Amino acid sequence: MDDEYNEELGKRKAIYVPYSQAVPLKYAIDPDNCLYLTKGRCGTCETVCPSHAINYLDQEKEITLNVGSVVLSTGFKSFDPSKLDYLSFGKHPDIVTAMGFERVLSATGPQGGHLVLPSDKKHKKEPKKIAWLQCVGSRDENRCNNGYCSSVCCMYAVKQSVMAKDHSKVPLDCAVFYMDMRTQGKDFDRYLENAKENGVRFVRSRVHSVYPDRDKGDLVVGYVDELGVMVTEHFDMVVLSTGLEISADSFELATTMGIELDRSNFIKTDSFNPVSTSMPGVYACGVFTGPKDIPQSVMEASAAASAATENLALARHSKTQAITIPKQRDVAGESPRIGVFVCNCGTNIGGIVDVPAVAEYARHLSGVVYVEENLFTCSQDTQDKMVEVIREKKLNRIVIAACTPKTHEDLFRETLIDAGLNKYLVEMANIRNQDSWVHSNAPERATAKAKDLVRMAIAKALHLAPLFESQLPVSPAALVVGGGITGMTAALALSRQGYPVTLVEQNQTLGGNGRLLHKTAKNEAVAVFVRKIISEVEADERVHVLLGSTVQGVEGFVGNFKTTVATGDDTRIVDHGVALLATGAKESRPEAYCYGEHDAVMTLLDLDARFAENAAVVDRAENVVFIQCVGSRNPAHPYCSKVCCTHAIRSAITLKRKNPETGVYVLYRDIRTYGQREFLYREARELGILFFQYDVDNTPVVTPGEDHVTVTFTDHVLGRPLAVDADILCLAARIDAWDNTRLGQAFKVTSDNDGWFLEAHQKLRPVDFATDGVFLCGMAHYPKPVDESISQARAAAARALTVLSRDSINVGGIVAEINRERCGGCGGCVAVCSYNAITIDPEKHVAVVNDALCKGCGACAATCPSEAPSLMGFNNEQLYAQIKSAMTV
């Protein structure tokens, strides 16, 4: 049957593993297609399964659980383009969805990562021209009911076009048909500019038809270009950038639970409670609350973790089970007794490598007393058996020939602990990623290489010694730097979980940018919320606010920081286990368009101030012009400030609603009202607000008049210049990062080229710094609206809680150790250590490693000419043994 994992571009059986890296890596029966379950025939799997794991009589069971709260994260369904006739989806195999194209590009996909036309896989015909059609099932209320923007399609289309060019052996023509390029995320505009430089064509047009050309066999794309000319163009392949929507199942779940949804069936949230649903105790994250990308989903996921546990704080550790650890056996006096486990990984390894031959080979190597083959060495039953075998055969070193230690070493270490062995007495040989996967076309040589890898691992295992960790207590308190909405949210989130917080703010007032903002995208009054949260912070006994204060210096490491905070002339030392940096950002002062020279010219925040004070000019204005991207998205500042399109349109609507006679003009480059913000853009157009697109090389011209300024720009459709006498000219000024150099140095964290704090991983660790125990949130990370800042603040709090809720942290194990006899105190190791883990003892003039900071990278050991540092678990003796073994067959 069609394989849904490969978007129906490949086939699978009725009993299947969803994909090769699936967790758990177990077969499942597809009850809708199993012949036995549907027609009572076949039953082959039961007869062939050696483990007797097949149970056709298994039934759905209902389980009742008592839980303190619920998090809904059911995600999205990709829009089905077969509903839209004009795209001819399903009528030609070379029209694929974006998800389908991901599978085409993927090495584990139906084409093995080769970019060939699905219509002609046999001859491996490669496409020469591919078109991407944006907004399929998004920003469209006529042909489907999805009026929102799906937020992610612009970026994934740019990525796919770049990847396709990279995969293609022939010069590939890639064209992206779009309405607005919405690359508002961190580093996304740079990626877009690189794609343009790589020759990807971007065509501002919504395609009106796609149909197969019967004679040529390719595809015809019909569109109207920017000058209004009808164009038809031939392509070999068309990718539909399908949007995200809520599945019928998720809709049913929410409605059954009685959770309020918005007009597009996303869970309704407000900007100040972005992960709370309408039902107390039920929280939500990811695309269920609105279309969003992976980092934003991950942030919200952590935010939901913080919100969902806030009211359960008193029950912390009440349901978790303490693990009883068996006593560790002392193996010091024993000669090596090595057990080798060779994994088939289903057919991943066993399908290529002759696993029985590798096992037989290992049996005869020195030190080996036990060898076993497994279908999956990582399965739970194998772990249980391994514990037994280790005890029974008195094994004291274990070699696992399977996959990568990156994903599985921790599992096997746990097993060693259960068997009473020191967890560092295991060595892995990666005969999958480094062998069967990459040499699938040469099975014999792959088997020979597997033998080499196993022999090398055994050679190293002979020299493995137990390593030990020590425990350091965690100081159960937090430091939050920055007293804006973000910092206050984070402080309260931690305090409500029972931890004291020191909140450091350099100004004399709390509130930050929140004091300057008028309304959120959802039209909520920011000032009301800011007043409320400030009073909550001030009333919270566990939050200690230090106004007019700055961080002077930091000592220590995760769990045990000592930070010096200066308040005026006073300094104090704060003990804390974690730190959250929420220092925010600022609206820049424009240097163009007569800003600062004429009273009619102001920024979005200036206009917000006029709204707040009910200024006469707001009611009186006959014409108001907004200019977007002032100082953003240019070579000097190549990033998008993300918030300004929504902010400007919100302000434009406020003006137009106050006085419908006011002429309101928005001059923009791309309107980036991502997600549900798109409805705001629609509302603006319906109210008669006029939008004019301008090019970066043809910017509007502003000439000062007496009580107005004249703004001249080109009407893109008519190609004619227009002039408007504006009583208010509102500039969407770039958002700038603060200079965080000193704070960054103090906490050993870095910023990117634009001055934003740099997270540990853009996708998967969006609120962690690379330095343990330090977290980032809010605009200090990148410009973002209030709801996203609050999510990120909560996310940082959740990540911090994973440290604070521990009694102690383990340090040591695989860390560097200095042989003092050999150390000359030259400082070479200090210079190469990326984690500032090594210092020179000023009295003894030798290097000293801080176990809590050392990440075990080994840079010091590789640098030192005297071999003074050695990396435990990877010392020279062990590595030389491995190398020597590689050389001798």
Place this chain on the structure above:
Amino acid sequence: MEKNDLTPAEPQGSVMVVGGGVAGMQSALDIANSGFYVYLVEKSPAIGGKMAQLDKTFPTNDCAM
């Protein structure tokens, strides 16, 4: 702040997370690692969700798997 109108006298120390994609997994891990028992409920035979179908991710071109 998040709505705080549910403060049971004796709260449960466990949380249910519905959906085992990248968001559900992250939420479950953070909840578990801060001292609560988690039930992660997933409809399909494997966790991983939509991200497991992706090839590379923007803007770093990292492998999604």
